[in-house]
Amino acid sequence: MAIPAVSIAGIQKHFGVLKALKGVDLTIQQGEFFALLGPNGAGKSTLINLMAGLLKPTHGSIRVMGCDVQSQYQQSRQHLGVVPQELVFDPFFNVREMLRFQAGYFGRGPENDAWVDEVIEALGLADKAHTNMRRLSGGMKRRALIAQALAHRPPVIVLDEPTAGVDVELRQMLWGFIKRLNREGHTIILTTHYLEEAETLCERVAMMKAGEIVALDTTANLLKQFSGKNLRLKLHGSLPASLLPMLKHGEGNVFTLALNELAQMEYALSELRLAGVGVEDMQLIEADLEDVFLSIVGKGSSA
């Protein structure tokens, strides 16, 4: 079996009394498109920073393509491209210069320039290649940040909320390019606030809460396991008390009921008939990752 792209064993990270990670074990195989989800403060970025060597673990170890991120940090970092969450840039240089520098730090020289140009093209930065980083708009800075992580063509790419606050056009462009890289064999690890992105892109998902992994499975299994379907009803009147245990969301006279199995729909409709409440509109909706997320991580959290 091939070496895992990332293997995390018993990772703990304490900041003083705060236990940011309480023992995380996770293996991500080569070629996976993997999502790391969790509310703010769950420990996703801490885990990524440990992977990248920006933080040192309190306990445990992490290997990237078989190389320990502490004792073999030079080899492990060669395999890793990280897009940081914060929009940071070097104000002294233009986009192309920054990308060539970034590739150069990893030992890549002029032979890598064609790849740098390909990344520039794919992320729609071609007409900004000679523009100083300082003069770029927020969206363009985000593209440049992503390009920097890819400049040395790493086999494992970590994107820490790459689409936070960016427009639809960039999201589509970015995901088109990242999907292509994934098809070509790159491993992609993604954290995002947009659960629909994780649902459509990622084969496997880990959900984190308070420094621990609380769910780890394929996206399909999680959807199957944790929620059925939702029934959205627009009623002439209020919801009968007998249906309240199924209520997931209610606003005005529109109610969303969670169905564990389709047979429950029949029950819901009969209860409505019994109570004499008329149905103005009805929709059966497939559960999505947000439902799974809320049922596992808890309501009131954001991914």
Add this chain to the structure above:
Amino acid sequence: MFKVSAQYRGIWTLFKKEVLRFWRVSFQTLASPVLTALLYLLIFSHVLEGRVHVYEDVPYTAFLIPGLMMMSMLQNAFANTSSSLIQSKVMGNLVFILLTPLSYLQLFVAFLGASIIRGLAVGLAIYMVSVWFVDLPIVHVGWILVFALAGCALLGTFGVIAGIWAEKFDQMAAFQNFVIMPLTFLSGVFYSIHSLPSFWQAVSKFNPFFYMIDGFRYGFFGKSDVSPWLSLVVVIAFLALLTWLTLKMLKSGYKLRG
């Protein structure tokens, strides 16, 4: 253009980036310190020429030039590493270097190399401008080069320590104004320590900057307050101490990797 092997490309790239960084703002990093040094030269030589007696047969203006050169070299070598690090830390772009496979030693050498280049460029520019106006001898070019290199390396290293330690520009300014400036001004840039009362002479001998300037000046005039060999030993000892401390800080990830 010469070819750099893949093994050294990382360190070469960082060195090149650091040199380009100060070159892009050369008005601030090169022209401005040269102008400041020339203004010092103009004013002090005008006011003190013929009034201050330093070495036999050495006019005060000529005496002043190596001191001003060294002072500017030291300040700029310090400024290069310290400002690059603090800016990258505050702006957050230091992460681009921390994510790379560059070892702590490679990182140190690249930063230090660029700071030495800036220090030497400033020193050379001051020399080239001032020799138009003042007759400046060169007795031992070897000593000049040794002290120029060692001085820039020492302050470049000190700049790395300050850049790692400081978390905001305010702390860096304090470092510059309360440590670097007093040590430079009280090191014999403008005077020979033999002109000081004996107590202050003794105090000056605890200042490492004094040895850098005194040794450097020896290269020009063949005369100095203390033996250039003593100065060299002191400067190398301080350089070794600060290099050890810097490498220890970088290796442990102090204030850089949590």
